[in-house]
Amino acid sequence: MSKIVKTPKPPYYTVIFTSIRTEGDNGYDEMANQMAELSAEQTGFLGMEHARSEGLSVTICYWENLEAIDKWRENAEHKLAQAKGYEMWYQAFATRVCKVERDNIFEQK
Amino acid sequence: MSKIVKTPKPPYYTVIFTSIRTEGDNGYDEMANQMAELSAEQTGFLGMEHARSEGLSVTICYWENLEAIDKWRENAEHKLAQAKGYEMWYQAFATRVCKVERDNIFEQK
Numbered sequence: 691m692s693k694i695v696k697t698p699k700p701p702y703y704t705v706i707f708t709s710i711r712t713e714g715d716n717g718y719d720e721m722a723n724q725m726a727e728l729s730a731e732q733t734g735f736l737g738m739e740h741a742r743s744e745g746l747s748v749t750i751c752y753w754e755n756l757e758a759i760d761k762w763r764e765n766a767e768h769k770l771a772q773a774k775g776y777e778m779w780y781q782a783f784a785t786r787v788c789k790v791e792r793d794n795i796f797e798q799k
Numbered sequence: 800m801s802k803i804v805k806t807p808k809p810p811y812y813t814v815i816f817t818s819i820r821t822e823g824d825n826g827y828d829e830m831a832n833q834m835a836e837l838s839a840e841q842t843g844f845l846g847m848e849h850a851r852s853e854g855l856s857v858t859i860c861y862w863e864n865l866e867a868i869d870k871w872r873e874n875a876e877h878k879l880a881q882a883k884g885y886e887m888w889y890q891a892f893a894t895r896v897c898k899v900e901r902d903n904i905f906e907q908k
Contacts, residue, residue, distance in 0.1 A: 694818075694819065694855070694891050694893045695893075697893075697895075704895070704897060706813070706815065706859060708803050708859070710803065739817050739855060739857060740857075741852045741853070741855050741856060741857040742850050742852050743850045743851050743852055746802075746803070746848060746850050747850060748849075748850040748857045748859065750815060750817070750857065750859075776905065780907065781906070781907050782803050782904075782905060782906040782907065783803070783904075783905050784803045784804075784806075784902060784903070784904045785902060785903045785904075786899050787899070787900050787902065788897035788898060788899045789897060789900055790895045790896070790897045791897060791898055792895075792896045793893060793895040793896065794893070794894045795891075795892075796889065796891060796892050796893070797890075797891040798821070798889065798891060
């Protein structure tokens with residue numbers, strides 16, 4: 691089961707990636723798994739939350755700071771995946787870089 | 800099918816709500832539909848993206864500014880829903896208030 695990421699005290703950063711896929715796999719799943727593993731190894735990575743339903747996929751990646759996000763964006767393997775994303779995997783997507791200013795994290799006792 | 804929200808040029812704001820439910824419905828679905836309708840009527844509401852899988856639900860709500868978010872948080876019907884959320888609907892949740900600093904929105908031609 692997916693988990694809610696235990697983030698530090700704000701401010702920290704997040705990239706919200708919402709996407710609608712094209713038909714077929716076309717190597718997507720393999721790449722998505724690779725990118726999930728690779729991003730988790732980057733300096734400043736805090737965690738990832740993911741859900742997908744009714745054609746919409748949402749991936750929320752948490753990072754310590756903007757520098758970590760910019761470095762990951764420029765990662766060579768990630769750039770290849772991005773290029774294929776534009777070319778064949780996504781019908782539409784939005785990438786949003788955000789500063790988390792406050793949060794409220796609750797867990798039932 | 801869910802859609803990617805057409806947001807204005809940054810900065811704008813977002814509330815990321817990730818949650819893991821308790822067992823059973825307990826009136827949840829009806830409330831969730833009511834809150835989705837009611838939030839969409841609020842001043843400053845820009846749109847909502849939602850996905851749910853493997854037990855994790857992600858709702859991303861976009862807003863023009865922090866004032867709109869604070870006003871919605873204090874809405875009387877919403878406060879009742881929040882109270883029930885703590886009491887019975889959620890095993891765990893995180894609410895994160897974020898400033899969207901930059902974005903990249905793509906649609907296949």
